[in-house]
Amino acid sequence: MSSLQSNASVSRKPGAQPRRSSLLRLSGGALIALIALAALIAFVAVPRLSNDYWLSAILIPFLVLSLAGLGLNLVTGYAGQLSLGSAAFMSVGAYATYNLLVRAPALPLAVDLLLGGLITAAVGALFGLPSLRIKGFYLIVSTLAAQFLVEWIFTRVSWFSNNDGSGVLSAPTLSAFGLKIATPAARYLLVLSVVAVVFAMAFSLVRSELGRRWMAVRDMDTAARVIGIPVGRTKLLAFALSSFVLGIAGALWAFAYLGTVEPHGFDLNLSFQVLFIIIIGGMGSIGGNFLGAAFIVLLPILLSHAAGALASVGIEAGQLQNLQKILFGTLIIVFLIKEPDGLARLVQTARNRLRDWPLRA
């Protein structure tokens, strides 16, 4: 994981520059222009050009799961603390935001999301306490406990679901700046804005002193302690900030994507999904979360579309579904064998190769 960073710096050795194609080396101004262009496409062109299906069934879950991946990546990829409680923290965020929306309707949506994230951060820090004593697989077990405990509490205590009999909450209508967020395009823009802000924050966070401390703890916590890093506090902060991001992702998942909240919607399966996103996307990488989420969200849908075409050939529907699962599993294995460091690394390698492509011997 740390080699990923060093690899990036190696390839930018100044001495080698004049001989390379300038295609992928950008000056500061060009970088800003590129970011502006990407933002223009994402914020203006995509909602105009996409239909409902793309917005609400593909792009929104893709963005939300990217955000969840980012959350887990902070604690696992950067700070090295394994966690299987992502879905639990997402549900805490969803329930906290729901209760704020319902019980304090005066608050604006952005504040609800922020407070929901902060509440989740507190819960995350609480469940991060075992990390002060235990590591690795044992830590997984304690975060797994969070997964089950949180689901159980939300099932049991009906106060959290506003004393609703069935325990399935339907999302109240959201609004921001006086505008109702009812159409897929509006929901997409809401998700995109939140994702953009949180990713930008995370981007600078992992380059800050705290981010470096996380990586020091991840790479060798004894060494980190020796050079004077407060390991305990660093770990707890990682859990808190990770849960903050996961909480916001959970709220978006519930309100901007599904439109309902129920405890079983945030089960262990979702935790695994988020874990796979960061394993496949790339641990300790920001952009990798998008790649991993794309893989986990888009590929099954793509396969299912392909299967839809095959259904007319006469393969039985249930069998077709099992075939998709086999193919999806195989692809995961193939990718991980080819590139254990994830898709982010694969992209990095491809970029490096492309950089000296015309002159490569």
Place this chain on the structure above:
Amino acid sequence: MNFIDSFKRRGTSARLSSRLAAASLLLALGATPFSNAQAAGEEYFPLQSYRVGPYAAGGSGFFGGFIDYMNLVNKRDGGVNGVKLTWSECETEYVVEKGVECYERLKSGLNGAPAAATNPLSVGIAYATLDRSTVDKIPLVTINHGRTDSTDGAVFPYVFPLQLNPYSEVSAIVNYIGQQSGGLTQLKGKKIVVLYHGSPYGRETIPVLDTLAKKYGFELTQIEVPHPGNEQGSQWLTIHRIKPDWVILRGWGVMNPVALKSAQKVGFPADHIIGNIWSNSEEDARPAGDAARGFISITTHPSGTGFPVIQAIDQYVIKPGNGNLKDPARFGTVYYNLGVVNGILNVEALRVAQAKFGNKPLTGEQVRWGFEHLNLDDARLKQLGAYGLVQPLKLSCADHEGGGAVRFQQWDGQQWKVISGWVQADRALLRPIIEKSANAYAKEKGITPRDCGKDI
């Protein structure tokens, strides 16, 4: 030469395979819109089916029956007034996210054929697509399940918990227990235990059962079984201690046979356990073996192949080899017949709507009108060959449920035997509770309920 060498070194097979994969995916994406090209002039039913996963038995039976019935309508009648039915499936695995993706994928119709209604057969997916259905103007049919207060069509114009909502279900069971005890007044002092699935579906009836217990004066204990319900030892020990007169089983999937087996272990008689509408299939009773003998459950539709409409399916669809079931032994089972009943209700709604809007493919909005004016009396049910299979059903703006009656059946070790006529739920008692809940929902969502006096 270097180039060629490096190409060889890099392993051609990996590249080839990735290219192949990319090509086949492109092909698949491109091919989807062209399959099944002649769909204009047809009515489309998007099917969010599930044939794999823990609830595959329910999904494959239900959607098998639904598809076979639509096939029958196409083959025997040439469609509904000349409008052929078409459908495509999207696998949800009973997972909410997948159900939502399928909904969004299928809602816009198939090659010009408009979507008539969605039938997800999942409480979770129904909840998640409830708002979407209203916005997209496509009826959401939740036969025998769903959100109870969506019975109030003034607040939920596009949601149809046809035949039996969860409140009616428990109310009918309590009425039956009253009958067995010699009148509802005799319920006083009786002990009833409700064993329910630890999910939104299971908890939906907690408050209404409390209301019924207060009204009739029976001693009620409600016990939760955590999902999925494959361990119920402690729950049944509690039941053994209470020694209830009746146990109402509100299970789902594996929970049902385990409950019957655990009951046998503590010596509770199976013929005093009443299974609800999702504990009533062959797949629920048969795995429990001997422990299931005598087990009673409710049903909105008997199993069996004797009904003329089921016979017609056999003749026109199954015998020519177009049946949807992989295992022909499941023909005529509870889930399959529920699928057929669901098919009948959907098609009849379409027919009613055609009478108003013309014999052509109709939009979801028009089909919604058809559902709301569905009126199946005994004469019509006889014409359909579904007398005794489907209960008389009359829907209206205010009432999206219609029936609210169930029959009771008993497992004889091999199959279900119907042991009662139609037992009605106390719908007059339930109505104010439903309206209160629906109005609270309307308030929370900022919906102005329709005036059912004017809206026809």
